[in-house]
Amino acid sequence: MLGLLSAILKGLGYAAAFSAAGTVLARTTLRAGPHSIPGANGLIRTAGIGLAISAVLMAAIYVARLGGDLDAAMIQAMVLSPLGAALGLQLGGGLLIAAVPARSSAMLGAIAIILAFGLIGHAPTRGLLSAATVTMHVTAAAWWLGGLWLLVLADRLPDGRLAAWLGAFSRQAIWLVVLLVPAGTVTAALLLEFHPDLARTYDRGLLAKAVLTLGLLALAAINRLVLTPRIAWDAAAIRKLRWTVRTEICLFACIFAVTAWLTTWQSPHAAVHGDHDVQVVGPVTIVNPWAPAMPGRLGTSAGYMVILNNQASDDRLLSASSHWAEHVSLHVSTRDGDISRMSDLDALPVPAHGQAEFAQGHNHLMFTGLYAPFVVGDVVPVTLQFERAGQVQVMLHVKPLADVGTGTHTH
Known part of the structure; x- marks a missing residue:
């Protein structure tokens, strides 16, 4: 409505x-x-x-x-x-x-x-x-x-x-x-x-x-x-x-x-298939890129996806950026009891013909200094910089907060 x-x-x-x-x-x-x-x-x-x-x-x-x-x-x-x-x-x-x-x-x-x-x-x-x-x-x-x-x-x-x-x-x-x-x-x-x-x-x-x-x-x-x-x-x-x-x-x-x-x-970067499962195919394939709507944390949010390396050599994701935020960093989460602690990740290795994943409770993209909160239905542009594959453009589809697991993050 x-x-x-x-x-x-x-x-x-x-x-x-x-x-x-x-x-x-x-x-x-x-x-x-x-x-x-x-x-x-x-x-x-x-x-x-x-x-x-x-x-x-x-x-x-x-x-x-x-x-x-x-x-x-x-x-x-x-x-x-x-x-x-x-x-x-x-x-x-x-x-x-x-x-x-x-x-x-x-x-x-x-x-x-x-x-x-x-x-x-x-x-x-x-x-x-x-x-x-x-x-x-x-x-x-x-x-x-x-x-x-x-x-x-x-x-x-x-x-x-x-x-x-x-x-x-x-x-x-x-x-x-x-x-x-x-x-x-x-x-x-x-x-x-x-x-x-x-x-x-x-x-x-x-x-x-x-x-x-x-x-x-x-x-x-x-x-x-x-x-x-x-x-x-x-x-x-x-x-x-x-x-x-x-x-x-x-x-x-x-x-x-x-x-x-x-x-x-609509979005200029929507995939041909309605479910948005596979968005980018090339040296690397990006599967199911998404981000949670975060109405309670308007200054930050996270991004998730699966990265498939189609190359014969290992690759590494070195950095990410987006016009939607002042800074996008690679983070890794570790559990300490009921608390999830985050730390910076220098690079995300993606083995040859293998995969790496940004998933809840594990590795993820961290958006800080958002110019606007992520709202359900938004499409957030992100540029991924790989060591071998170079730049890859990805669009994260913002999904309801209810789809996200709860947890406390501290740096």
Whole structure:
């Protein structure tokens, strides 16, 4: 139930964020005065309030997913995590835009809203480059949607002014497409590690977004090449323009729905097989990589998996890292009565044609300084560095805390 509510709120939040920030951006670049288009300020204010409400509700759902106890540790984790920073930017940006939609300071709110997309989602977990490309992609898409809303509102203007608006929008949109398409393509390539596979649901979801985007580009081309030149003298062209602009907005809504579904229930690194038993096959095979949700220990968590060495020579796992945490270390657990003690492990040996295991109560990956708590359903990227096999990318699937045995750890 929380997953469904989260997906719905994400979709509505995307629509509000793109509409609020995009309308401010488009109005600025098109050099429109704050009162030159009737209804623009009301649209910006409504979208800003909607985004602020969405951010608050998303934070509430996140707390509920972690158990519902809003204690000091929970608040600290929220504030210091990328999710907390993104929701803060959306909340602050939405409120600022809603408060002063007609002032130049509304641009600061638009920038804050755009920057939030570089902090959360699948793309930022792949590193700085993908965070930058998704931010550029979002900026261009938001401007496009904002421009469409302005064209809808500009329909109330005299035909001469509408034609001037459409001409300016079409000229600037060409440059935005130059930014939108390459940025989106690079982001998708980085997410899929340059290995698309339509057997994966996530890849098919990206394909659906690409098809919808092609539909947007086709309608934009019709507006630019066919309807705009005729709008000054052909009443039928104006009616067709109204239809194509509203159709483009509907396609944006479809893209938001697909994106909300992908970011809620899918992962760019999900294996072809639904059970995620075997994730990586090569010099080493990674079997059943997972991590427990740890709502009571928001600063740390553990990771488990089985490593099979397919090489003819012994290998060693030297280190691990993740964008999700400040530090990932190799640990070994030993029992002292009812207490489990952990110590650092310099390297994990994996014999030729043999295996090594990270398992509860034994060896494990230790994540410290988490940027966000592990929540059931999350997919945590980890890079394993082997002495011979080199780097291996693994995704840990976060499972319920109930699946984890209890015990006390001390260092």
